[in-house]
Amino acid sequence: MDFSLSMEQEILRNSVRDFAENEIKPVARELDEKEEFSYETMKKMADLGLFGMFVSEKYGGQGMDYVSYIIATEEIARVDGSHAATVAAGNSLGIGPLYYFGSEEQKEKYLPKLCSGEALWGFGLTEPNAGSDAGNSKTTGVLDGDEWVINGSKIFITNASTTITSGVTCLCRTGTRDDGRPELSCILIESGTPGFEAREMHGKMMWRGSNTSELYFDDCRVPKENLLGPRGNGFYQMMQTLDGGRLSIGAMGLGGAQGCFELALKYSKEREQFGKPISHFQVNAFKLADMALEIECARLILYKACWLRDNDKPFSKEAAMAKLNCSEVMYRCANHAVQLHGGYGLMKEYDVERFYRDQKLLDIGEGTSEVQRIVISRLIGAL
């Protein structure tokens, strides 16, 4: 067994950590407060090369392995969930489906700008009435001559309504299969197509510095060639995408937990009560010890899942486990971190307050914790 990272992965971690500390940390609190997506930090993240990390150099990507991508996401999440969300969704959900399922023409057309971070791309799966039951999507795509006519709506779509968003991948019901179940296909819809509107959503509890949208399709017509991969493969493509996406949500949980732990450890060693640092009280020291332990275990399962993926081995079960575990570890770490901060932890002036809110998405997005348990239950043969 070899638990050591490669030298490139170590350099990557150091570089992204420095970047996150210097460029993102100073603005994260204000962007959260204003509920604002920053084009300035987006540009800086793009220049660093945080988009298209696992895409081959042929399409403008970095040609790195999945472990590297996960380390980079983890390091951004260690400082801010919103920015990590922009990176994770940009790579796993925006770039991923185009890269893995797109035709050569589609890849050449869209990927270079997405990999350079000049553009973002959304992934339209969830609908107002189709969340965990994603197979029950109501948005329709009807072939009319040489065009798909799309009608319906999507909700909670990350990166879909920025001024640099160039389009979305949308799961549509394109017919009925022989067994009577809906035929689902993914269709690419460019921003600005008549009949397509992406509306930014506000009033979020978490990830307030990231871009979240509702998508509306009203007789929106796109060329027949905008189908992604074979017709009827939509649900499979979405599930494949989510397997990878789960690893990036795992990275957000792991990085967030690490961030909470470091804030809590630092504060506990500085804050004095009853004449000594509060970390010297066993009740608090044990919380910190538990956090360190859980983070170590979470990192092992997440990196193992990425390693399986990098080595072309099945990783669905481990990806679900990593997503579930990392999310819940961050939940416990954020909870401990706020508790250790006492009254100050309830104030926006302290970053743990934001981590505490940002965590909650991880239990819900890209398959709720309950859905992860279903996935694992099925893969171990219990359900």
Place this chain on the structure above:
Amino acid sequence: MNIIVCLKQVPDTESQIKIGPDGKSIVTDDIKWVMNPYDEFGVEEALRLKEKHGGEVTVVGLGPKRVTESIRTALAMGADKGILVSDEALDGSDSLANAKAIAAAVKDLDYDLIFTGQRGVDDDLGLVGATIAELLGIPQFSIIVKVEVAEDGKSVKVERPIEGEALIIESNLPALITAQKGLNEPRYASLPGIMKAKKKPLEEKTLADLGLDSAEFGEGARKLKILELTPPPERAAGKIVEGETPQEKAAELAKLLHDEAKVL
């Protein structure tokens, strides 16, 4: 123009430093090693000059194998090639010996400028840069915050801050410059840069490769001996100056500075 940057690997400034059982060295087990921050300014300046004037940037490091990571980081930032001087006989060498090894490694290279950090943030001696220049017989300028190379690439104008003023010095090339904070803001190693760095050449040299006698290096050859390391004294609690009005507080402060601190 061709530029050489010398770099040292030092403990991360956030590392907790513990003195070893011998009382003369630090415990290195838990230390995270990073490129000396002052050397990073040197790497950045070299890259900017290369972008403007063309040429190549060569990074030279000295120490155990782990220093490779810092050299690769500089290559990821944009440097072209690396040299690691690595030899067990170097362990425990002082600044003079280290400078000798580096000077031997660079003397036959084609260079116009050499950058080093103004000092390493570990031992804080600031000796290696000046010693290399002396050994190579080239001018050296220490603690520099601004570097301007003439259009023809034949001379350089540098700025060193002194007591609130700036000393401007001009020199022919080649020359050695030791970089000070304020010279620039070093870039991050970008992800594409990290991938490119994998393919850049990195040569490893022993003392024998450089034609040096290992007896002149290591603990036994030290001219500068460390007798003892002690942690800095613990900081005493601060004092809040009492007084009703600003004038009273100022008078009390002056009195304390004179009678207690004895600095006035």
